[in-house]
Amino acid sequence: MKKYSKILALLTAMVFVLSIALTGCGGGSKTSESQPSQTQTAEQKKEPVELIVWSHLTDPEIAKVQEIANKWAEQTGNKVKVLADQSDFQAFATAAQSGKGPDIMFGLPHDNLGTFQKAGLLAEVPEGVINKDDYVPMSISAVSYDGKMYAVPIAMETYALFYNTDKVKTPPATLDDLIKLGKEVGFQYDVNNFYFSFAFIAAYGGYVFKDTGGGLDPNDIGLNNEGAKKGLELIKDFVQKYKFMPPDINYDMAKGNFQSGKIGLYISGPWDVDGFKKANVPFKVAPLPEIDGKPTPSFAGVQAAFVSANSKHQKEAWDLMKYLVENTGLPLFETGNRIPVIKSLLDNPEVKGNEILSAFAEQAQHAIPMPNIPQMSQVWTPAGNALQLITSGKVPVDKAADDMVKQIKQGIATMQ
CATH class of the missing domain: 3.40.190.10 (Periplasmic binding protein-like II)
Incomplete structure (x- = not known):
């Protein structure tokens, strides 16, 4: 009797242990399936x-x-x-x-x-x-x-050429056309502003900083090369030779003269369009006239x-x-x-x-495009001053251009 009792107790214990083991395995599997992965948790918590x-x-x-x-x-x-x-x-x-x-x-x-x-x-x-x-x-x-x-x-x-359609039927296609028409209907712009006058400097081969193909070289300044000086001479002629505008002209003066009909040709940008429309100015816009058979490159x-x-x-x-x-x-x-x-x-x-x-x-x-390197900040003032000296006839183009580049280099040196 005792023998059978021991066997029964042993069997009962084995069944109990086995049931715990099976329950443990089943519970582990269930827990594994219900828990989200770390990635899922991160996605759920993403705010x-x-x-x-x-x-x-x-x-x-x-x-x-x-x-x-x-x-x-x-x-x-x-x-x-x-x-x-x-x-x-x-x-x-x-x-x-x-x-x-x-x-x-x-x-x-x-x-x-x-x-x-x-x-x-x-x-x-x-x-x-x-x-x-x-x-x-x-x-x-x-x-x-x-x-x-x-x-x-x-x-x-960028800027381009505004023309009064009551005064100009066909916009000037070349520099010669611009000068001829300018004598007849008047031509003005903010001539001492380097942003605008750069176009005539660049048309002959001038540049601010040399584009190396991989960037701009602030040590290579092309505002006093032969082409730049030729462009500066043309700008001087606009004022001193052809008398298109006074040497002290500014943006507001030139804009006002075009809006009032005093002149028929004017260089500026799209920011002036709405104002001219509201003032009922009869106008259209054309690209800048070609120089030496090539498009004139404006600043953008x-x-x-x-x-x-x-x-x-x-x-x-x-x-x-x-x-x-x-x-x-x-x-x-x-x-x-x-x-x-x-x-x-x-x-x-x-x-x-x-x-x-x-x-x-x-x-x-x-x-x-206007140069985007920090050294460009040292260009605007010397260039503007040089234009004022040139258009007023106070300083020859050669000297004004050379002095401008010298001042730009000095300014850049202070940044280093």
């Missing part, structure tokens, strides 16, 4: 981000960008605020380094980018954000340094957008950037007369059908 965009565009343009950004936000579950900003480089740098800056700057003249890039404030544009071949080549050069893109072009602008400005290197949301910021550049080209053309930089948009019927802005777009095809 929507809020991106801050600063912009130097006009208020109506900013409202349009916000409208488009909202659509991206709806699709991604994130939030976007587009804010007007007119701060300078130092203010942006301070905000960015303190964690109070934007994730994106959308709409900033490209010639300001050099200072930002040198300070390490720009994130390099990743592959896949844009296709460079879709863009006007000049616009890509404007946002590149040492072969790398640090911003995305969103629009371009490119409105650019970049992602701050200090943004904590790089992936989302670049995703928003891609969405904005793909969807704002035509709205900015319609809202702010911004000339698109995407080739397909330049062929858009709405753009091609705008006779005035398409003329600026045609001139932009021959334009040279």
Whole structure:
């Protein structure tokens, strides 16, 4: 009896142990299936981000960008605020380094980018954000340094020749035509502003900094070479020989004279279009006249957008950037007369059908982007002073040009 009791007890114990073991295995399997992976947990816990965009565009343009950004936000579950900003480089740098800056700057003249890039404030544009071949080549050069893109072009602008259609039936196609017509109907522009007069310097082979193909060389300045001096002589003749304008003329004077009908030819940019329309000025726009059988290359400005290197949301910021550049080209053309930089948009019927802005777009095809390296900041004042001395006849072109380059080099030396 005792023997059977021991056997029964032993069997009972074995069944109990086996049941625990089986239950343990089954429970382990169930636990493994119900627990999410670390990746799944991260995705479940991922919170929507809020991106801050600063912009130097006009208020109506900013409202349009916000409208488009909202659509991206709806699709991604994130939030976007587009804010007007007119701060300078130092203010942006301070905000960015303190964690109070934007994730994106959308709409900033490209010639300001050099200072930002040198300070390490720009994130390099990743592959896949844009296709460079879709863009006007000049616009890509404007946002590149040492072969790398640090911003995305969103629009371009340059100047061209306005003409009063009551006074001029056919715009001048050559420099000789310009001089002949200028004598008959008057021709003026802000002649002592290097931004505008650069066109006539570049037409003969002058340049600011040598383009090496991989960037701009600030040690090679071409504003006193033979071609530059020939262009400066022409600018002097506009004032001293042909008497088209007084040596002290400025932007407001030239604009006012064209708007009032005192002159028939005037060089300026698309920013004057709306004002002339409101004043009922009869006008059209044409590319600058050719010089020596070649297009005259104006200075071009490119409105650019970049992602701050200090943004904590790089992936989302670049995703928003891609969405904005793909969807704002035509709205900015319609809202702010911004000339698109995407080739397909330049062929858009709405753009091609705008006779005035398409003329600026045609001139932009021959334009040279303003140098985007920091050393450009040392060019404007010496160049403007040299133009004033030349147009007033106070200093010969040779000396004024040589002194200008000397002063630019001295200014650059103080930066190093």
